[in-house]
Amino acid sequence: MPVQEQERSPSAFKAWLGVAAITASLFVFLTTELMPVGLLTPLSKSLGVSVGVAGLMVTAQGVAAGLGVPFIVAWTRRVNRRLLLSTLLAVLTLGNLITSVSPNYPLILATRLCMGFASGVFWAIGVSMAMRIIPERHASRAAAVVMSGISIATVVGIPLGTIVEAHTNWRTTFAIWAGLSLLVLVAVAAIVPSLPSENAVSVREVFGLPVRNGQLRTVLLIVIFFVLGHFGAYTFVRPYLEDEASATSTFITVVLIIFGVGGAVGNFIAGYTVNRSLRGTFIVGLVGLLAALLLLRGIGDGEAGAVVALVLWGLSFGAVQLSQVNMTLAAAPETFEAAMSLNTMAYNTCIALGALFGGLFVDHVGVTSVIWFGVVLAAASLLLRLSTGWRKDISTSTVSEDDLAPTA
Template identity: 45%
Template sequence: MTQAEEIAGPPPAQEDSTVRGWSGVAVLAAATFTVVTAEMLPVGLLTPMGAALQVSEGRAGLSLTITGVVAAIAAPLLTSALGRFDRRRVFGWLLAVVALGNLGAAWSPNFGVLAAARVLVGIGMGGVWAMAAAMAVRLVPVKSAGPATALVFSGVAVASVLGIPAGAFLGALAGWRVAFLATAALAVLVLLAVAAVLPRMTAGQAVSLGGVLRLFGYPQVRTGLLIVAFLVTGHFAAYTYVRPVLERVSGAGPATIGTLLLVYGIAGVIGNFVAGNAVVRAPRATLIVLSTVLALTVLALPALGGSLVVAGTLMAIWGLTYGGVSISSLTWVVASAPRFREGASALLTSIFNAAIAVGALVGGLAADVVDVTSAMWLGGVLAAAALLTAALGPAPVDGRVRDS
């Protein structure tokens, strides 16, 4: 086997070009939405979670860090270890693990139990996110591989911008534990849809861990991953603590914060599709714009967010910007290594989730050691670092990699 074959894994197969095939892609998108919602659910629930478990908001934010770290480790390992198994069955197992983790979080009497439950969520989420795109391209004709991948990763974007406000609303209405129970139920429903809609998907040659890691040898891939590391770390350093910041700066209550997060979410869905169209034509320019606007918005919120109108406007801009990050980063990395879609997807998943974990961690340290609004300043600085990386680093050109 050549090195290229080892990295790339099995070529996409035209297994189903019918409505059933696209239905399967939609189910995969629902799966990514579910697992990323489960990962990010604590963001909108930090205040009541911390109060119930008698821990600080910074420590409660570690529930996001734990899941991100586990997912970052699990993504490449599971892609390699489970590559030869029927993907439909593997997906069912992973969604069951996510459901169990959310049930454990809902029941948790203390932070230790919550942490253990979040480990389970990280395992399931890392595997689902890493495998979904590669599965999608096997359900549709080769010419539709790009749109299928975009649809699957739209689940990530929509979860990032709608899952959190939905959890916050449900938490405000019925309590934070009910939000975790609802997410567990959603995971079970998607599991049933996977069993009903997806065909058996036997794997070919598994992608080795070494093959995935060798993608770091592509300079455009390294640049894209570094942009993701800065941008996502900065976003989550700030966004993990957006609820206590809004409470302090604007005096908003739970219902108002839920509304502001919903505004953020709606804007983010729009941003996903706007950026998806732009990044294909101009990946560097798109990520420069996203990084610039995100940096300015995050820095402005603690200074100008005393007015609810201004806070709402800034949250809408923030959502519009961050909504485009997942599809833009995926497009950059895949265009940098177009023959190695599965390995690139696993590597991006690992870095993305490591950045989520580090962002929640450093944001929590800033919130506990300095002040909760300092998490916003940290986020703005890291987004500026992403801007510099996007502007100065090597970028994919016309979807091709210039090997060096």
């Protein structure tokens, strides 16, 4: 084994346990962020606020995760990444605990803001940590494993939190998640190896990256279009199915779980294909996403058609999600954490904007309009990627400065 890989992975088994601990970190961060979605009614009643106001718990954390991350990643650029992740998990644990006992809504909202900053930093450093602790040839697979935490959170975490609330109350749900966050903190501290900071970049340099790096600038634009389109449509998939397919709440729950399973499968497949063709994996994923939206519009007025469309949508989303992370790495291998902080800022901000624009279309044009909103923006992302001429299809395992030079 080469000396570099020995340094990266002194024990293959322990290294993959470390990847599992980072994946568990993603699970608790994402479920904490999205948990209020399933608990809005009991939360609003208990705290004496409207459902819309209660929904700001999700918005506040998402906005904080997006806007704060480039600054915090830059300010902590010399901190050991294991220590930084442990600190982020400590913030998450304390935040969930405070939420579970908070006497009023303003304290909860302030707590969610703090947890949002921690969540954003995790998204910037988590994948790169996993890719550093295993042999370099398996870096893409490690990224895929970590990103599978998104699907696990969707399929298992959010429904589990809702079930706990149904049998106890929402405070118990957040108390349990505080305990889970603490367990993950212990696992990270015990299993993940020491990871001295790499790619130290100041705030000014972070925001200067897309100015100097044309490929990264293009990748960020591709991500912005894709995220706006996907979340603009996906946020309103429930009212769409209720209106078009007369879907019941039980059926919608089932197809959303199916979507999550499809995302996990697509993510797993992409873990192997991105090394063979990163560009091809992303393009195929976006084509699949476009096809899924068109299928939903064409045959989604029946339950069978809706299932087919959501399965394809989930598979495609999983592949595109992993590909865009690898595209960011390929565009800025020497400053990956800084580039991912910009990616996180763009991604989280566009989740909020996608939901906002989608809501405006729903209110003023009709619920079917969000499907066309998603189609147009996903197509824009696809066309931008197709029109981009990079010299060779870069894999995450073999990147050089010559590879990154754009063609004329």
